[in-house]
Amino acid sequence: MGIRLAPILIFLIAIDLEARPISYSGASTLMAFSDTMKNSVYYHYSPSYKYSLGVELVRDKVQKKEYAFFRFTSLLNRKNTKRSQRNLYFQSGISFNESRNRFYGIHGDWETRRWYTGFNYKKIDTGAVIYTDQFYQFGVAPYVGEYGDLHSWVMIKTRKNFLESDWSTYPVLKFFKGNALIELGYSKQSHWDAHLMYRF
Amino acid sequence: MMKNFLLLLLLIIHALAQANGNEIDNIHLDHAHDRLVDGKKLEVDLKRFERFIEGLAYSQIAIVSVKGMVCDFCARGIEKTFKRDSDVTKVDVDLSNGKVLIAFKRNKTIDFDDIKEKILANGQNATDLKVLII
Numbered sequence: 001m002g003i004r005l006a007p008i009l010i011f012l013i014a015i016d017l018e019a020r021p022i023s024y025s026g027a028s029t030l031m032a033f034s035d036t037m038k039n040s041v042y043y044h045y046s047p048s049y050k051y052s053l054g055v056e057l058v059r060d061k062v063q064k065k066e067y068a069f070f071r072f073t074s075l076l077n078r079k080n081t082k083r084s085q086r087n088l089y090f091q092s093g094i095s096f097n098e099s100r101n102r103f104y105g106i107h108g109d110w111e112t113r114r115w116y117t118g119f120n121y122k123k124i125d126t127g128a129v130i131y132t133d134q135f136y137q138f139g140v141a142p143y144v145g146e147y148g149d150l151h152s153w154v155m156i157k158t159r160k161n162f163l164e165s166d167w168s169t170y171p172v173l174k175f176f177k178g179n180a181l182i183e184l185g186y187s188k189q190s191h192w193d194a195h196l197m198y199r200f
Numbered sequence: 201m202m203k204n205f206l207l208l209l210l211l212i213i214h215a216l217a218q219a220n221g222n223e224i225d226n227i228h229l230d231h232a233h234d235r236l237v238d239g240k241k242l243e244v245d246l247k248r249f250e251r252f253i254e255g256l257a258y259s260q261i262a263i264v265s266v267k268g269m270v271c272d273f274c275a276r277g278i279e280k281t282f283k284r285d286s287d288v289t290k291v292d293v294d295l296s297n298g299k300v301l302i303a304f305k306r307n308k309t310i311d312f313d314d315i316k317e318k319i320l321a322n323g324q325n326a327t328d329l330k331v332l333i334i
Contacts, residue, residue: 023277024276024277024280024281024321024323025322027277048321049320049322049323078268078323079268080325081268082265082267083298084268084270085270085274085324111270111271113295145272146245146295147272147293147295148272149272151271151273178272181273199273
């Protein structure tokens, strides 16, 4: 993997750490991501619980470029039961920089208060190369917290990238309390990185 | 005497008809605080419920059963939405039992369809409502 591909992979790890692609009606979400390769700030607004619109500002530290992604996410299907929720989302983004970076794909998840499982399939066009990215994620809450408590999740994510021949598996830890959430992921490429989210 | 009795009976029937029309049960808790007077189990975290009603008086407590409320982060919107209502004095979420507790002012007419709509705006489904008078 060349040095030019590294920021792309790092970027994908960052956006996939996003826990909730759509909020409740009328809510906004602000996210920040930073590691040695890039800084990113993503803001999205949900006019309805069925879709969200947002802008992500990216500062690519390797290529020394700054660009913005305009993102649209739509809830295709949701199944609520007393103990679980299942979701299927369509996600997309386009950048108006000279290379017209864009992506689209689907994201699905199923969770209870104890268990989480999710997948992601995405097609990415960087302007120079088109490829797919997919991952599966499993998580367990070591304890089941009540409303207002600090909640914790221990997750494992396994990802296959078209540009890489094998799967990479790495741990993700998630903590949230109130309107704030933090996810910490570790991969060989990026080492520890942090993703912060605040909903208001 | 008989006239007063008939009048009282008429009022009770009218009150019951109103309650049924709104699909709301206006009922009181018994002393055990875990059952309604009609014998139905309340299905709430009792410690949480007792904390919730502490300091509340002359109120209606709506206990809403909600499907899909599996995490704290996704239930935040429910609390925020109901707190915008000036007739709501307190909101809490019982994740273990899938209930939302909403304290309304006593004179407020509780509309289950309105509650359903607000819960749906958060992406979950309200399936049942009990209203307790305290």
